[in-house]
Amino acid sequence: MGKLGVEMVPDSADYRLMSQRAVDHLLEFKEHNLFLRGIVPRVGFPSTVVYYARKEREAGESKYPLKK
Numbered sequence: 730m731g732k733l734g735v736e737m738v739p740d741s742a743d744y745r746l747m748s749q750r751a752v753d754h755l756l757e758f759k760e761h762n763l764f765l766r767g768i769v770p771r772v773g774f775p776s777t778v779v780y781y782a783r784k785e786r787e788a789g790e791s792k793y794p795l796k797k
Contacts (some may be wrong), residue, residue: 735770738778745769 742788743765747755751774758768 735767737770738767739776740763741766750774 735797745765747769751769751772754772754774755768
């Protein structure tokens with residue numbers, strides 16, 4: 730259990746297939762930059778994990794800033 734009080738899947742991506750009902754609940758949050766990996770489990774809808782083999786990055790290194 731993490732600091733948010735929910736179980737989070739390590740190394741997970743933010744790709745999701747969600748019902749309209751679940752999306753409607755998320756839209757009730759007024760924040761613009763929600764931490765989806767922590768908020769989605771707190772909304773309380775059933776979920777499952779789909780595991781897959783991730784390929785190595787093909788083009789150099791990520792330029793994504795960690796302090797964003």
